[in-house]
Amino acid sequence: MTRSLIGVTLLVPAMVIAEPWAFDEPLPVAGDGETPHFHHLDGAGRRHVAVSGNDVGVVWEDDSSGAPQVYIATKPRDQDHFGAPRQISTGAEAYEPAIVGLGDGRFATAWEQDQSVVARIVGAVDAGALQVLAGPGARQITLAGDGDGRLVAVWAHNGGHGQLIEAAGLSIEGAGVRAALQAVAVAPLTEHAYQGYPAAAFNHRGDLLIAWEDRRAGHTRLFHTRRAAGQAFAAERQLNEHNAPPPGEEGAGLGSGVMRVMLAVDGADRARAVWLDKRNAASGYAVWGAASEDAGGTFGTNEIVQDDNGSAVAQWHAALTAGGRMFVAAWDDAREGWEDNSETGDVLLSWNDGGGWSADWLVPVASGAGYQGSPALTLDKRGDLHLVWIERDDLTSPTRLRYAHGRAVTSAVP
Amino acid sequence: MKLDPKRFAPYLVLSIMLPWLGATRADPPGGWQFLPFDQALRKAQQEQRRVFLYFGRHGCPSCEKTNRESFSDPRVVEHFNAHYVLAYVDSESGERLRLPSGERITEMELGVRLKVFGTPFFYFMEPDGGAILRAPGYQSADEFLRYDRFVNEGHYKQRSFAEFKAADS
Numbered sequence: 001m002t003r004s005l006i007g008v009t010l011l012v013p014a015m016v017i018a019e020p021w022a023f024d025e026p027l028p029v030a031g032d033g034e035t036p037h038f039h040h041l042d043g044a045g046r047r048h049v050a051v052s053g054n055d056v057g058v059v060w061e062d063d064s065s066g067a068p069q070v071y072i073a074t075k076p077r078d079q080d081h082f083g084a085p086r087q088i089s090t091g092a093e094a095y096e097p098a099i100v101g102l103g104d105g106r107f108a109t110a111w112e113q114d115q116s117v118v119a120r121i122v123g124a125v126d127a128g129a130l131q132v133l134a135g136p137g138a139r140q141i142t143l144a145g146d147g148d149g150r151l152v153a154v155w156a157h158n159g160g161h162g163q164l165i166e167a168a169g170l171s172i173e174g175a176g177v178r179a180a181l182q183a184v185a186v187a188p189l190t191e192h193a194y195q196g197y198p199a200a201a202f203n204h205r206g207d208l209l210i211a212w213e214d215r216r217a218g219h220t221r222l223f224h225t226r227r228a229a230g231q232a233f234a235a236e237r238q239l240n241e242h243n244a245p246p247p248g249e250e251g252a253g254l255g256s257g258v259m260r261v262m263l264a265v266d267g268a269d270r271a272r273a274v275w276l277d278k279r280n281a282a283s284g285y286a287v288w289g290a291a292s293e294d295a296g297g298t299f300g301t302n303e304i305v306q307d308d309n310g311s312a313v314a315q316w317h318a319a320l321t322a323g324g325r326m327f328v329a330a331w332d333d334a335r336e337g338w339e340d341n342s343e344t345g346d347v348l349l350s351w352n353d354g355g356g357w358s359a360d361w362l363v364p365v366a367s368g369a370g371y372q373g374s375p376a377l378t379l380d381k382r383g384d385l386h387l388v389w390i391e392r393d394d395l396t397s398p399t400r401l402r403y404a405h406g407r408a409v410t411s412a413v414p
Numbered sequence: 415m416k417l418d419p420k421r422f423a424p425y426l427v428l429s430i431m432l433p434w435l436g437a438t439r440a441d442p443p444g445g446w447q448f449l450p451f452d453q454a455l456r457k458a459q460q461e462q463r464r465v466f467l468y469f470g471r472h473g474c475p476s477c478e479k480t481n482r483e484s485f486s487d488p489r490v491v492e493h494f495n496a497h498y499v500l501a502y503v504d505s506e507s508g509e510r511l512r513l514p515s516g517e518r519i520t521e522m523e524l525g526v527r528l529k530v531f532g533t534p535f536f537y538f539m540e541p542d543g544g545a546i547l548r549a550p551g552y553q554s555a556d557e558f559l560r561y562d563r564f565v566n567e568g569h570y571k572q573r574s575f576a577e578f579k580a581a582d583s
Contacts, residue, residue, distance in 0.1 A: 038515075038516075038517040038518075040518075040519070042520065042523065063516065063517070063518065068518050095510070095518075139508075140508060196508065197508065213506075215472055215473070217473075218472075218473050219472060219473020219474075220472055220473060220506060250475065250479060251475025251476070251478060251479065254473045254474065254475040254478055255473040255474075257471055257473070257474065257505075257506065257533070259506045259522070278532070281532050282531075282532070283531065284530075284531030284532055285531075313531075314529075314531045316526050317526075395526075395527045396513075396515060396527070
């Protein structure tokens with residue numbers, strides 16, 4: 001009996017710690033110098049880290065030059081330090097970058113710069129010419145690539161008659177990048193147009209999936225669409241289930257709040273969307289999502305991503321990635337600091353291999369005293385997880401940018 | 415205090431019109447001089463006035479109720495316009511602000527920093543941005559007027575709001 005109990009006791013931790021990744025010690029990316037400044041990982045779609053061939057690239061915005069500018073740092077995947085940050089923006093101010101790997105050690109990057117959205121191809125040591133994709137009023141750009149030559153930029157553009165989501169396929173010629181065709185509106189509107197914060201991904205058929213925020217109804221809703229190669233965008237579909245008082249009751253026609261949708265497609269051509277959703281008003285935003293089993297054509301019933309341990313606090317900065325037969329969502333919340341104002345945020349993960357979302361995992365290397373948050377992540381072809389986040393002593397102090405390599409635990413990765 | 419009807423006529427007209435002000439009806443109420451948070455903070459420091467910060471959200475039912483029922487009250491309009499620099503933040507917005515530290519963040523991120531878990535959410539601040547009082551959720555006109563007495567008359571320097579409220583009832 002005693003031996004059985006000991007056996008059970010020893011077995012339980014082994015089951016509890018069956019997380020799919022073992023993280024290396026975190027590496028500094030930027031912000032460890034003597035001059036304090038502020039880093040941000042706040043681009044549409046939260047694509048701030050990517051793998052290309054054997055290299056890892058991270059993009060962010062900071063004010064170390066005296067004005068907000070966009071930077072990249074890269075490293076070979078098994079090297080224990082990043083190269084010095086390189087400024088890749090060229091204007092007076094730049095914000096909200098995105099990055100995707102091109103598979104050959106180079107990265108496609110894009111960001112907002114001086115009221116325009118721009119793109120640039122960047123390698124480990126060099127960078128191509130900067131290309132303006134859309135002029136005044138363009139912002140909130142994100143990128144999607146399929147690793148097989150398809151590359152698209154999607155952004156929000158306010159041309160004076162409301163803000164619309166536009167998309168343009170990109171072609172790479174040598175070290176340069178340009179829009180292959182004129183940008184097109186994803187879901188044209190004629191009245192009350194206010195679309196923003198797009199997310200984009202390719203499925204394995206080559207279809208482009210896009211999701212975004214839409215305010216035309218007087219509250220924010222999420223929509224999605226799909227475009228097959230050479231075709232027009234399909235009719236938009238609403239992604240989030242609307243939660244508001246019914247007609248005739250106070251507040252009818254208004255909404256409960258959703259924002260910052262993310263999209264990803266796994267190796268089995270399943271798509272997932274996650275976003276911040278305030279349908280449970282008392283605890284603030286939570287991470288919700290929806291699943292598509294038809295490669296992003298339609299999404300099913302909304303499901304909560306986080307577990308009940310986070311239900312009493314707000315979740316922020318949700319991010320999503322996919323690879324193999326795995327989706328991974330990340331966000332930050334302060335559940336570990338309940339009534340402790342010095343504990344302001346930690347990075348948490350949940351993963352989904354086709355069933356439900358896992359119990360939340362407090363990332364060991366991105367939690368503890370102070371603030372660790374605003375995560376972004378990507379899975380590589382080996383199933384390894386590459387995670388970046390912002391670290392600061394408290395919510396007002398200068399920031400540091402951190403990275404950790406989560407190595408796949410073979411038995412746990414589908 | 416006796417109210418002068420002529421003085422409040424414009425506000426009364428606005429309050430009557432509020433329910434018909436269009437699709438963005440949960441945005442800041444008409445008739446109020448709300449500024450972006452960073453502009454309001456600069457103005458507050460220049461004028462050494464306190465800040466009243468309204469965290470709203472596009473399409474927020476309780477914000478709409480507050481706008482319609484409380485911010486249309488002529489007493490609230492008068493007192494808050496007179497006593498505070500007014501700031502409005504859309505808690506889902508990507509519009510950018512510059513904090514006193516020099517950091518540029520979005521309006522949404524300001525909500526993260528100030529732990530705004532829902533809307534509406536009201537903040538009274540010192541001219542330098544220091545917190546005086548947080549009031550989450552719908553508040554009636556009378557509750558706003560009580561907050562105003564607590565803050566504007568300086569009671570917060572001597573006692574908690576709970577103590578003030580007990581004595582004020």
